[in-house]
Amino acid sequence: MNTLSYGLLAFLARESSSGYDVMLKIQPFWQAKHSQIYPLLAQMEENELLTSYWVKQSEKPDKKIYSITDNGIRKLKEWMYKPLPDPVTRDELSMKTFCMWLTDRDNAIEIIESRKAYFLRRLESFRKMLQKIPEDKRGFGNREFYDYILVQKGIFNATAGLDWCSWVLAMLKEQQAKDSTAHSEQPVPSVNQKI
Template identity: 40%
Template sequence: MNTLAYGLLSLLTHSPLSGYDLTQRIQPFWPAKHSQIYPLLARLEKYGMVSCELIQQSDKPDKKVYSIQEKGFEALREWLTVPASDPVMRDELMLKAFCVSHVDPTVSRDLFAARLEHYRAKLGRLQDKIQSVRQMANAGETEIPPYNSLFFGPYIMLNKGLMVCRTNIEWCEWVLSIIPDGAAASRED
């Protein structure tokens, strides 16, 4: 039972899902490929944490839909009582930022401009998602879904995503504003 396993169980508390769906939905929180998900689901089924039902489809290939079982709920509740381990962030841009002074400003400008675009695109996706959550929860612009509704979790997470994303955009813009123009200012050792 690693963190990914608990992540899958967490998603399954909202609704039964196929391995394929789980793979898509867990990406924003805990990136993982289907090659990790499928064997893990089989193991969770063996442990009795989830059950599996084969769903025949006519328009698309058949699928296996997993549902969380009482044993899975127990494991989840137990897991929720232990403090979350520290978040792990690995950002290549931070390593590159460390030595930008060794290259031309035009080179580093590209680096941060690309990242800025990345975050702007992400912001758009997040805003769409938060809209759809609000609709599902029947909540207005400023309304917060109640704690005991299934929308509370997704809502606070999406808000974190939004806030952090905006901060990152702000940072990228700031960095771009202080990188000198042209190629004249590159470092001389």
């Protein structure tokens, strides 16, 4: 089983859900497409880690609701005791930053501005999640405590990313202003002067 499979089990251990709903729940923490999720759900159901039933809907197509089985809980518990691997970093921004010497400053600024906007959206999303966790449930011993620390992790990461973007943009724009000033201070040749 891959990490996404365990993530799906983790969300279904909390609450039975449709494939679509579990996809929405996992998105803030693990990027996955429905083309990845649905085959995993089917495979885990075949392996008796999940069960499912259909809910009829009058104005929408019927939806399949997945629930975790005792075998699924057992598999999830076993996974919790496996050693944690080092995180995998695959961010296109890092590679584009490495190549920024090949582009102009306006494009570099646009790239960083785009990522800054992403971090602002993430931060807003995590802050909304945080508001849904009751203050009295944020202590150790409550199931919501783990939601709380995970949402805080998301806030810290988004804030760090936002700070980095702001730092890079400040340098790029400061240099842009210096270049603009230096260019405007160039002496303008007189009519009689050869260029």
